[in-house]
Amino acid sequence: MAKDKREHLMLVCADCGSVNYHTSRSKTTQKLDLKKFCIKERKHTAHKEKKRK
Numbered sequence: 852m853a854k855d856k857r858e859h860l861m862l863v864c865a866d867c868g869s870v871n872y873h874t875s876r877s878k879t880t881q882k883l884d885l886k887k888f889c890i891k892e893r894k895h896t897a898h899k900e901k902k903r904k
């Protein structure tokens with residue numbers, strides 16, 4: 852099994868709760884810019900990070 856040092860994250864729209872992005876990052880990386888385009892609402896909204904297994 853390969854060692855995975857990266858965190859896998861989902862970015863969930865804080866407004867409507869839809870999962871718009873899947874991303875990964877190194878654990879040492881600073882917080883992502885969470886202002887993202889929500890596909891459902893077709894506008895930029897705040898997104899929350901949610902961990903994925």
Ligand SMILES: [Zn+2]
Binds near residue numbers: 866868869890892
């Ligand atoms: Zn949304």
